[in-house]
Amino acid sequence: YAALREARARRPVLLGHTLDDQAETVLLGLGRGSGARSLAGMREWSAPWGRPLLGVRRAQTRAACAEWSLPVWDDPHNDDPRFTRVRLRREVLPLLDDVLGGGVPQALARTARQLQDDGDALDAPAAELLAECAYGRVLDLEPLSDAHAAVRTRVLRDWLRSVGAAEPPFRVVTAVDDLVTDWHGQGPVAVGGDEEARLVVTRRAGELRVRREPR
Structure with a gap:
């Protein structure tokens, strides 16, 4: 290619x-x-x-x-x-x-x-929702609260791609989705990275944030 x-x-x-x-x-x-x-x-x-x-x-x-x-x-x-x-x-x-x-x-x-x-029918509302709640490495969770799972997980997958998680697999998207829908104080979720650092997603109040952690 x-x-x-x-x-x-x-x-x-x-x-x-x-x-x-x-x-x-x-x-x-x-x-x-x-x-x-x-x-x-x-x-x-x-x-x-x-x-x-x-x-x-x-x-x-x-x-x-x-x-x-x-x-x-x-x-x-x-x-x-x-x-x-x-x-x-x-x-x-x-x-x-x-x-x-x-x-x-x-x-x-x-x-x-x-x-x-x-997929075409779901991607359009997901793109609109992502534009509403994503601020670079921060994702506002309030707009996601009433979203259907099929739309919400698309938003999360596309947001993860935008912050450097090349192609997040199902288990990663599911773990990040749990930070949204099943929040009980769990720790950060590793979503990718490189030889020098890994990318992790954490929840703070009503937001998800991505940060790099040295390996």
């Missing part, structure tokens, strides 16, 4: 991800418990990336290339069983498709599309 960003010269980039890639992404997210955003998979358009083949099976793209005599390069990583995605592709998805009578990749891709729509 870094190479593509450097070479695209402000133009959009079309990627070759297929419906099968989408199904694998959803299944990986499901197995890892990564939440709705991960299960929503890849989008057809997320600037500057376009994925016009998400509705097309991998076998169709290969057949089309063969029919049109288009050269194809196979990434050797796609055949290396050391990678979880490769084992999903070669072992798990075919087994699921057999056990459930077919159509599993299509069903997983439909799930992604539905979750994208659900």
Whole structure:
């Protein structure tokens, strides 16, 4: 992606991800418990990336290339069983498709599309609420008090990202959410950091604050 960003010269980039890639992404997210955003998979358009083949099976793209005599390069990583995605592709998805009578990749891709729509509906009010209660490394809890859990946890996840927690996992977001909804004087929650210091979230009165603690 870094190479593509450097070479695209402000133009959009079309990627070759297929419906099968989408199904694998959803299944990986499901197995890892990564939440709705991960299960929503890849989008057809997320600037500057376009994925016009998400509705097309991998076998169709290969057949089309063969029919049109288009050269194809196979990434050797796609055949290396050391990678979880490769084992999903070669072992798990075919087994699921057999056990459930077919159509599993299509069903997983439909799930992604539905979750994208659900996520869009929740992201807008979450962004508005975040703008109302976030002041840099401080989060005012009063506006969050009546928010639905699905909106509140989105606010917390996006706030954590904004203060340096690269991609807070479910357990971290849940622990920070407990500071909001189940406050009983618990200690700080570690949310990330680097080799020199860790980031921790603490509650003080009606606010959450982030600070760096030397390791």
